[in-house]
Amino acid sequence: MVASVTFGVGSLVWVEDPDVAWIDGEVISVNGEDIKVLCTSGKTVVVKSSNVYAKDSEAPPCGVDDMTKLAYLHEPGVLQNLKSRYDINEIYTYTGNILIAVNPFQRLPHLYNSHMMSQYKGAAFGELSPHPFAVADAAYRLMMNEGVSQSILVSGESGAGKTESTKSLMQYLAFMGGRSATEERTVEQQVLDSNPVLEAFGNAKTLRNNNSSRFGKFVEIQFDQRGRISGAAIRTYLLERSRVCQVSDPERNYHCFYMLCAAPPEEIKKYKLENPRSFHYLNQSNCFELNGVDESKEYLATRKAMDTVGISSEDQDAIFRVIAAILHLGNIEFVKGKEFDSSMPKDEKSWFHLRAAAELFMCDEKSLVDSLCKRVIVTRDETITKELDPEAATASRDALAKTVYSRLFDW
Numbered sequence: 555m556v557a558s559v560t561f562g563v564g565s566l567v568w569v570e571d572p573d574v575a576w577i578d579g580e581v582i583s584v585n586g587e588d589i590k591v592l593c594t595s596g597k598t599v600v601v602k603s604s605n606v607y608a609k610d611s612e613a614p615p616c617g618v619d620d621m622t623k624l625a626y627l628h629e630p631g632v633l634q635n636l637k638s639r640y641d642i643n644e645i646y647t648y649t650g651n652i653l654i655a656v657n658p659f660q661r662l663p664h665l666y667n668s669h670m671m672s673q674y675k676g677a678a679f680g681e682l683s684p685h686p687f688a689v690a691d692a693a694y695r696l697m698m699n700e701g702v703s704q705s706i707l708v709s710g711e712s713g714a715g716k717t718e719s720t721k722s723l724m725q726y727l728a729f730m731g732g733r734s735a736t737e738e739r740t741v742e743q744q745v746l747d748s749n750p751v752l753e754a755f756g757n758a759k760t761l762r763n764n765n766s767s768r769f770g771k772f773v774e775i776q777f778d779q780r781g782r783i784s785g786a787a788i789r790t791y792l793l794e795r796s797r798v799c800q801v802s803d804p805e806r807n808y809h810c811f812y813m814l815c816a817a818p819p820e821e822i823k824k825y826k827l828e829n830p831r832s833f834h835y836l837n838q839s840n841c842f843e844l845n846g847v848d849e850s851k852e853y854l855a856t857r858k859a860m861d862t863v864g865i866s867s868e869d870q871d872a873i874f875r876v877i878a879a880i881l882h883l884g885n886i887e888f889v890k891g892k893e894f895d896s897s898m899p900k901d902e903k904s905w906f907h908l909r910a911a912a913e914l915f916m917c918d919e920k921s922l923v924d925s926l927c928k929r930v931i932v933t934r935d936e937t938i939t940k941e942l943d944p945e946a947a948t949a950s951r952d953a954l955a956k957t958v959y960s961r962l963f964d965w
């Protein structure tokens with residue numbers, strides 16, 4: 555469609571620009587395939603006609619709310635439209651029934667309050683400004699009217715806003731499918747509170763996103779005949795395991811580690827914790843704090859969310875014992891042992907962390923040392939125990955930490 559457009563002197567066009575992606579300008583001469591464009595920056599460039607895109611001179615300055623209304627649906631046209639809308643604080647735009655969200659990187663609470671939700675309730679798709687609530691409402695109504703399950707796919711690169719958009723969708727579905735809150739733990743509140751729990755254990759600061767989900771998830775919300783939420787299931791996929799033992803500056807390990815180090819004093823004592831700077835699994839990076847985040851408050855909020863979701867206090871204690879044990883595991887260093895190519899914990903400090911890990915895992919100290927410093931090979935005829943050198947023992951320590959963490963997360 556785009557290739558068939560011919561350009562003459564005076565045509566308004568878009569051309570690629572190394573600094574601003576696309577820049578607009580006016581054709582000042584045409585020489586076969588070569589088109590000379592005077593850009594709005596004042597620069598003149600000569601480009602092949604196949605790299606020139608028509609600009610709609612009648613496009614409204616504030617953009618259009620549905621990009622199917624654009625005269626030209628090509629990359630510069632789409633980006634220009636999104637930018638025009640973003641400049642007037644409109645972060646959502648439709649392309650037909652697809653919603654495009656541009657991350658505002660600032661809280662916009664007025665967009666997501668209950669007044670807003672009631673506005674979208676039952677409104678025809680496209681009648682109100684583009685919004686995740688409209689997408690959720692359309693899905694909810696289709697489900698009710700046709701009695702067929704609906705799916706909403708949220709995709710985008712890291713930091714694009716998938717997690718936040720998913721939360722808005724869940725918030726709206728909980729609003730539509732909620733019942734009057736007579737009991738303390740309503741299903742919809744449990745559905746919503748699963749987010750902080752998952753984020754505590756599956757999110758971390760990365761270069762691009764302070765709260766990056768390091769796993770994929772499939773959220774299923776079930777409704778009864780009357781459209782009330784009757785249950786929910788969340789499946790998670792492919793947690794990034796390597797982060798548990800390896801963090802590069804200025805990223806962080808999973809949030810739960812830092813939260814636990816900021817727990818109330820009696821818990822710090824129970825889990826034998828110290829400053830996060832003293833743990834190898836955390837101090838490989840110099841980033842310990844997040845702007846505007848109080849880890850001790852986050853810890854209490856996570857505990858509360860775990861209560862709502864229905865994780866018993868014994869289970870919560872076991873979870874945090876495992877988290878603390880992993881931190882202690884990371885601080886066990888190895889030196890050569892007495893036998894050839896063997897290893898043992900390096901010094902009193904390593905023994906301290908080993909004992910702490912064993913106590914928290916509720917396992918036998920000797921068995922833990924053996925599992926780190928030896929490898930058991932089972933053949934058809936016999937069982938062979940092989941000593942590991944310090945390097946291999948360190949690798950087996952990290953493998954244990956990763957396996958335990960990812961099993962805990964799956965649980």
Ligand SMILES: Nc1ncnc2c1ncn2[C@@H]1O[C@H](COP(=O)(O)OP(=O)(O)OP(=O)(O)O)[C@@H](O)[C@H]1O
Pocket residue numbers: 657658659660661662710711712713714715716717718719763764765766767768
């Ligand atoms: N609608 C929004 N309103 C306010 N802030 C937002 C919105 N969407 C995203 N953000 C901000 O951008 C950050 C990154 O968004 P989010 O975590 O949703 O991205 P993501 O696509 O899920 O990234 P990842 O794939 O790394 O998990 C959020 O922590 C939040 O600060």
